Amino acid sequence: MADAFYLPDPADPNRFVSTELTRGPWSPDAQHAGPPSALLGHVIERCEPRAGFQVGRVAVEILGPVPLEPLTAQAKVVRSGRSVELIEATLSSERGPVMRANAWRLKLAEPALDLPMEFLPTGHRSMPTGTEPAMFPSTQTIGFHTGIEYWFRTGSFSEPGPAVCWVRLKYPIVAGTMPSPLERTLAAADSGNGVSAVLDWSKYLFINTDLTVTLHRQPVGEWVCLDAVTHPQPHGIGMAESALFDEQGPLGRSTQTLLLAPRG
Template sequence: MAFYLSDPGDPSRFHSTELTRGPWSPDAQHAGPPSALLGHVIERCDPRPGFQVGRVAVEILGPVPLAPLTVTAKVVRSGRSVELIEATMSSERGPVMQATAWRLRVAEPVLDVPAEFLPSGTRELPVSGTEVFPTDQSVGFHTGIEYRFAAGSFLTPGPAVCWIRLKYPIVEGTTPSPLERALAAADSGNGVSSVLDWAEYLFINTDLTVTLHRHPIGEWVCLDAITHPQPHGIGLAESALFDETGPLGRSTQTLLIAPR
């Protein structure tokens, strides 16, 4: 089981499985798996030892179908210390997602940063979780991951603290990388912290930006998420990202909010 199956005849081609399905349409993907797939391809684009992805910005150009996808990436700005990578995901209808990523050189030797200026604060992983995602779809992204809420819930309006773990690889035959885990989890910020009734309103994110000052350790990523809706129908979801050892970074999503 995996979210995507690789194509033995084309390394840029990936076949979407039912685990990628989103909560509202049987034919469209949740944005978490394709965001992680973009991260998968970005990390494999001309990899450089001693470099690490520090930011990924994903533009969601339209619904991502449960269909074969072509994902390509290239370095568009190379340098000694930083480089910019662009990636594109396309279906037979054309591009459905685009991403840019900054890859930065990791300092060696390690910089002597005073401890008081380092992000800190451990988070405790809840022992178990029984939260059920509110959807009529029997198989999808919600069955491919495990949720554990430390505060809030899907059906409780307002901020939430939610831990997320991938149950399956993003791409068959591989182990999810820390970047893939962070991207797959971060796109759930607007879902776990919704403030309006799921049955009455849509809150669709047009993008996902994830900035990481370090990559997660272990399988679990925590979202301390809050949604800011506005009466004119534009909103923002933002999440502080953690693992069990402390802060990782931040993610944001621009939201289109509308009655169903």
């Protein structure tokens, strides 16, 4: 088994070979949206990097199933500025674009703002310790579920409803690199609709068409916590939202628009 979600192509710096670790729960030939979202974050952070700037929001549009094939990831600055800039990134297969993302990169305050203590990070969720990680209910031997660890504080995959779940990458997004805080967060945040599922996996699909992550600070450590809830509606449109935390406290929020439909 590969030791990363993607392998860089030595002949093309924009091309990445997808490994089996990217496989999602809906089809053996399609990726979970977490790894390609993190891959978009990977190229966004490397796009004309500027010292003293940090990504504050990433909005990912999922244009269709992401095939388990080599992908081309490209990013460019489309709106530059002294304090904020907008970056666009595209992920494409041989058949064309499969995901797009917009990211706002903001200038960090220097010196740091003198804020009241109430606005500073404080511990909020207990870290995983001394407990076996949860196993994702998948029929696939290798996939995203084997490339990460889930650790539930409340809820579970077999218990429908809201959940508080810690998520950790077991492998780098791109081989030969260390996952950045943004990559870890994007990979984890796309599991919000899975950990807080309210519909029976065997009877329904609840596929997200997008992922928006807003961060007011970067996570610390390997684990990202999702305090997640799913809101289904009988007309077939739903939403999942997650409050994001690390060991030091709140990080931001993520949302996903969901297509709900019977299987088969």
